[in-house]
Amino acid sequence: MCGIFAYKGKRDTSLDLVVKGLQKLEYRGYDSWGVASEIDDNIFVEKSTGKISEVKEGAFADKKSHMAIGHTRWATHGGVTEENAHPHLDGDGEIAIVHNGIIENFQEIRDELGHGIFKSETDTEVIAQLIGKYRKEMDFKEAVLKTIERLEGRYAIVVMNKGEEFLIAARRGSPLIVGVGEDEYFLASDIPAFLEYTQDVNYLDDNELVVVDGGIEFFSLETGEKIEKRLVNIDWQAESAEKGDYDHYMLKEIMEQKETILRALNQDEDQINTVVEAIKNARGTFFSGCGTAGKVCMTGEYFFAAIADRHVNFQPASEFPIYHHFLRPESLLVTVSQSGETADVLEAMEVAKSKGSKVLSLVNVEGSTISRESDYSLLINAGPEKAVASTKATTSQLALLLLLAYAIKGQLQEGRRHLSEVGSQINDMLNPRFLTYIKEVAEKVKEANDLYIIGKAENYPMALEAAIKIQEVSYIHAQGFPAGELKHGPIALITEGTPCLSIIANDEVKADVINNTIELKSRGAYIIGIAPENNDVFDEWIKVPDVGVASPLVNIIPIQLLAYYLSTLKGLDPDMPRNLAKSVTVK
Ligand code: M6R
Numbered sequence: 001m002c003g004i005f006a007y008k009g010k011r012d013t014s015l016d017l018v019v020k021g022l023q024k025l026e027y028r029g030y031d032s033w034g035v036a037s038e039i040d041d042n043i044f045v046e047k048s049t050g051k052i053s054e055v056k057e058g059a060f061a062d063k064k065s066h067m068a069i070g071h072t073r074w075a076t077h078g079g080v081t082e083e084n085a086h087p088h089l090d091g092d093g094e095i096a097i098v099h100n101g102i103i104e105n106f107q108e109i110r111d112e113l114g115h116g117i118f119k120s121e122t123d124t125e126v127i128a129q130l131i132g133k134y135r136k137e138m139d140f141k142e143a144v145l146k147t148i149e150r151l152e153g154r155y156a157i158v159v160m161n162k163g164e165e166f167l168i169a170a171r172r173g174s175p176l177i178v179g180v181g182e183d184e185y186f187l188a189s190d191i192p193a194f195l196e197y198t199q200d201v202n203y204l205d206d207n208e209l210v211v212v213d214g215g216i217e218f219f220s221l222e223t224g225e226k227i228e229k230r231l232v233n234i235d236w237q238a239e240s241a242e243k244g245d246y247d248h249y250m251l252k253e254i255m256e257q258k259e260t261i262l263r264a265l266n267q268d269e270d271q272i273n274t275v276v277e278a279i280k281n282a283r284g285t286f287f288s289g290c291g292t293a294g295k296v297c298m299t300g301e302y303f304f305a306a307i308a309d310r311h312v313n314f315q316p317a318s319e320f321p322i323y324h325h326f327l328r329p330e331s332l333l334v335t336v337s338q339s340g341e342t343a344d345v346l347e348a349m350e351v352a353k354s355k356g357s358k359v360l361s362l363v364n365v366e367g368s369t370i371s372r373e374s375d376y377s378l379l380i381n382a383g384p385e386k387a388v389a390s391t392k393a394t395t396s397q398l399a400l401l402l403l404l405a406y407a408i409k410g411q412l413q414e415g416r417r418h419l420s421e422v423g424s425q426i427n428d429m430l431n432p433r434f435l436t437y438i439k440e441v442a443e444k445v446k447e448a449n450d451l452y453i454i455g456k457a458e459n460y461p462m463a464l465e466a467a468i469k470i471q472e473v474s475y476i477h478a479q480g481f482p483a484g485e486l487k488h489g490p491i492a493l494i495t496e497g498t499p500c501l502s503i504i505a506n507d508e509v510k511a512d513v514i515n516n517t518i519e520l521k522s523r524g525a526y527i528i529g530i531a532p533e534n535n536d537v538f539d540e541w542i543k544v545p546d547v548g549v550a551s552p553l554v555n556i557i558p559i560q561l562l563a564y565y566l567s568t569l570k571g572l573d574p575d576m577p578r579n580l581a582k583s584v585t586v587k
Contacts, residue, residue: 002086002100002581003028004176005193006069006158008167008212009184014068015060021186021193022052022072027249027386027575027582028100028189029074032085035060036096036160037068043096043162047085051576067167069158071098074581077106078121088125090132091117094162097131099124100189101155101174101585109150127157135161141211144168148209148221154343154585156204158187166213170221171204174585175341175369178202178210180231185212190365190583191234192384199236202229203367232367236384250387250473250567250574254560257392258430261423261553263381264396265403265416275360275376276407282332282358285312288320288348289336290584292390292468293397296336298461299552300401306458306549308408318587320348329356336401337361338385338393339583340368347587349373362400364393387575388582389473391560394465395426395553402550422553425545429554438558441528441540442565445499451476452490453559454483454520455503456513462503462552466559473574474566483509483516496524501559502538504531505551528562530555 003025007014015037022033033055034047044063052072071086078084087096103109106123113129127147134143140161154173169176169187179186179194179201186194187210191201204210207221218227246252279285285304287297294316304310315323317335327333333352335345340363349359349370361374364382371377380396399419406415445451451470455463463480470478481490483502494500502517504510517537521527529538532546544554567574 002074002189003072003193004070004098004100004156004158004187004189006098006167006169006187007184008067009181010066011184012064012066013061014065015063016058018068018070019052019055019059021188022070023055024193025189026052026072027388029072029581030576031073031075031080032082033070033072034085034087035068035070036087037063037065038160038162039063039065041162043089043093043160045087045089045096047082047087049080049082049085067160067165069096069098069160069167076102077123083120084122086124088120088122088128090128090135092132095128095131095135095159097124097128097157097159099127099155099157102153103127103151103155104153105151127151131159140164141168144170145209145221156189166211168209168211169204170209172206172221173343173346176204177367178204178212178216180216185216187212191236192386195234195236199234200231201234201367202231203372205372206369234366248387248564248568248573248575250389250391250564253385253387253392254557254564255430256383257395257557258427259423260382260392260396261399261419261426263383264399265419266381267378267400267403269412271378272404272407272412275378275404278332278358278360278376279310279404279408282330284326284328284331285310286320286323286331286333286352287312287314287336288317288333288345290317290342290344292394292465293336293338295461295465295468296394296397296401297334298464299398299458300336302458302461303402303405303549304408307402307405310408317342317344317348321351324351324355327352327355327357331355331357333357333359335359335361335370335374336397337368337370338364338390338397340365340370341583341585342370343585343587345370346373362397364396386582388577388580389469389560389563389574394556398553418548418550422547422550425547426554426557429545429557434558435561438542438561439565439569441542442562442569444540445526445528446566446569448476448499450493451478451499451501452493453478453480453501453503454486454513454516455480456483456509457507458549458552459503459505459555462556462559463501465556466501466503469560469563470566472577472580473563473572474570475572475578476566483513486516486519491519491523494520494523494525498525499528500525501528501530503555504529504535505555506532506546507549507551530558
């Protein structure tokens with residue numbers, strides 16, 4: 001996954017504008033960056049390893065042009081080097097291309113073209129070299145089309161050609177959106193990149209190509225025919241995608257949970273009823289998602305059992321295809337994804353659809369591939385989430401799954417009331433004193449090498465999610481366990497002072513988890529209790545409101561904050577953890 005941004009239009013500051021757009025896409029990849037434009041009748045390219053956020057405003061002020069392309073990279077093929085950064089050029093330096101995705105047959109094309117001509121180790125350069133080769137025999141658009149016919153894999157590309165005043169972009173499996181301004185166009189992997197200029201967008205679908213000239217024209221890559229597209233107005237404000245007064249997006253997004261739970265409840269009742277019918281009529285309901293979204297699905301299993309008395313099966317999306325023989329036309333796959341672009345989830349959906357099953361998705365990004373390829377789709381309405389670590393999307397996904405469970409039971413309004421109450425409790429909880437205390441706890445455990453988390457029932461998946469949060473931003477080895485499993489192995493890891501988080505809701509399993517916490521304490525663990533009520537076994541008590549079955553929503557928030565402070569106290573950047581990127585569009 002990488003970030004693409006390109007501009008064509010009335011402004012002559014296209015290079016600086018592209019840098020600014022890429023800075024908003026940096027969450028998609030931050031190994032290296034690059035830009036290209038035609039300056040003084042030559043293709044000008046600037047690339048570098050490191051972060052695009054370090055490029056100064058106006059860095060290209062002396063290079064005037066009305067069209068430019070750019071890229072911020074998360075390395076897949078080839079290490080993090082300047083040569084491997086995009087844009088890539090053809091042999092004559094006349095074609096420049098940026099690419100997001102993976103070209104699966106790149107080796108075969110490389111062998112065919114001869115390895116000597118390649119300057120990088122990337123799969124992307126084969127696209128530039130092929131277009132360059134075909135360009136000698138045909139016009140630019142035909143050369144791009146002929147090249148695309150050869151490509152296998154997933155991609156979004158934007159290409160420019162010296163001497164031609166238009167951009168060509170195409171998509172198969174990786175996102176690409178066209179922002180439509182007044183006499184200007186923006187091509188980007190995600191909407192926040194151009195939100196300050198326009199809220200009007202055209203979504204490029206798979207197997208479509210767009211030519212951006214004085215206007216825009218869309219074509220089908222399958223039939224070659226022109227396509228008419230609907231302009232969609234996006235209801236996001238530019239500021240919602242900015243850091244504002246916060247040091248990091250992660251903290252800003254954690255704090256936004258004061259309002260986002262309520263926004264998740266903002267659902268069209270007819271749509272909810274349709275979805276509820278689909279769930280009720282399904283014979284075999286499967287939940288699937290990746291990483292944090294997967295842990296949300298696991299929690300959903302508990303919500304559906306406890307409230308709707310329905311059994312659902314969860315599999316991480318990367319494991320889901322193995323279960324294809326359980327899928328039938330009457331089955332329903334429910335996918336959960338913040339970005340709506342995760343490759344493993346898309347593959348799970350392809351498998352389900354190939355068996356005739358229906359797909360319901362819960363996504364945050366409107367118009368994303370997952371939402372468009374689903375039979376039913378609900379938006380969680382959390383607004384742009386830019387920190388790599390998912391926080392506000394997590395609790396909004398949980399809220400929507402819980403609301404669905406209530407709706408299946410015929411108690412939609414009761415569900416809304418309950419979750420609205422949870423929203424206001426979260427609002428009260430996220431006060432300055434609470435943040436200061438969590439920071440103090442983080443200070444006490446920040447030197448730990450290992451940290452363990454236990455939970456039971458619907459808080460067991462939250463123990464797993466807690467581990468993901470702590471691992472990804474603080475690099476501390478963190479592991480979550482079902483509380484009752486400790487004595488079957490993991491307790492051997494506990495020594496004097498090992499920090500352990502114990503998530504204890506006020507529910508029927510409370511006594512069990514307290515006992516398991518005492519077992520940890522007896523082996524010397526330093527206990528951080530996350531619970532509505534204090535207990536002698538706690539060394540630290542993080543008090544959370546008592547919200548009944550919705551406890552995962554309030555329990556995960558202090559852990560998100562703990563992860564955030566562990567990261568910042570260690571001098572790390574929580575928004576851009578090493579080796580990760582926000583949306584994982586590769587398998
Ligand atoms: O966009 P998605 O929700 O589909 O992403 C799934 C995971 O990649 C994501 O939740 C990941 O685990 C986060 N970095 C966790 O904070």
